[in-house]
Amino acid sequence: MALRAVVESCGGFLPEKILTNEELATSVETSDEWIRERTGICRRHMAAHGQRTSDLAVGAAKKAMAKAGIGPEDIDLIIVATATPDLTFPATAAIVQAKLGIKQGAAFDIQAVCTGFVYALSTAEKFLISGQHKRALVIGAETFSRILDWQDRTTCVLFGDGAGAFVVSAVEEEQAEGRGVLSSFLRCDGSMVDLLYVDGGVSATQTTGYLRMQGNKVFREAVNKISQAMVEAARMAGIEPKDVDVFVPHQANQRILQGVVKKLGLREDQVISTIADHGNTSAASIPLAFSVAEEDGRIKRGDLIMLEGMGGGLTWGAALLRY
Ligand code: UT7
DSSP states (O other): OOOOEEEEEEEEOOOOOOEEEHHHHHTTOOOOOHHHHHHOOEEEHHHHHHHHHHHHHHHHHHHHHHHHHHOGOOOEEEEOOOOOOOOSSSOOHHHHHHHHHHOEEEEEEEGGGHHHHHHHHHHHHHHHTTTSOOOOEEEEEEEEGEEEOOOOOOHHBBEEEEEEEEOOOOOEEHHHOOOOEEEEEEEOOOGGGGEEEEEETTTTTOOOOOEEHHHHHHHHHHHHHHEEEEEEEEHHTOOOOOGOEEEEESSSSSSHHHHHHHHOOGGGGBBBOOHHHHBBBBBHHHHHHHHHHTTTTOOTOOOOEEEEEEETEEEEEEEEEEO
């Protein structure tokens, strides 16, 4: 019996503290005007002292589980996409499992930076349609505030903290009514590691390090790579990008989103943007934007939805689903 990986629900979680552009401009040489014009960002959320990536992940997971009407006994797979784990090991997914009181199944992290959630959803789909697992929590969660160099105005203004989660279930095709993950396209080009990386790590420096980015070079790659991923994911499902109801992109820069809209001939109102309020929350940005749009009614049951991301690696990818 063929199985589909159906997204049942989603949930987002943001730490309480908000950092505005104006506040940032008091500590580095920047301005609200520059940040808004070049990125679209107005504010971002910051994890409190002691608040860990796993805490944000648990907040998002609890909302998604409540919406799906399920409890800890119903989950047998947890995949956390994060580049800012609580600890070097174990996986943040293991910590999330314990905090949620889940006692069965598998749990592991995926590291594909800002493309992490697309990689994680695609991975969960393979586990679910194989029949090996029945119901997954797929989470993107980040505390990028911990790896920012707060003296570097070219990066510290861009990122924020947060988490988003999907509950994804294996459903028999006949019962799925066309819903589920329909295709995914994942890529990496490791020759571009130097464009976006953290300059510390376990085996290299035995430190955590800080995020370093050649922003304009990443920007130049972004529109083409994101467009390629969306065209390919659509092609695999036998459609064109413009046939999609809603696009939920990774939220890196409003100008990148506008470039993709123009290149693929989309309408701006098809594209969910939360960049003004969240900044770039890396692997969390897609499920966070998804949950905002679901709660305000822009995403409805049965919609054809394209997710896309691009980030350090460089990695990029897209996933198409019917919600
Ligand atoms: O999520 C992972 C993927 N990441 C991305 O997709 C990010 C892609 N890159 C970007 O979004 C943009 O490249 C940035 C927003 C990071 C930068 O925008 P840009 O238009 O590419 O600016 P730039 O780096 O070419 O810098 C232009 C100028 C420079 O000054 P000079 O050399 O022209 O005098 C920078 O020093 O803007 C200056 N600048 C700033 N000025 C005020 C850079 N950051 C700031 C700042 N405030 N925060």
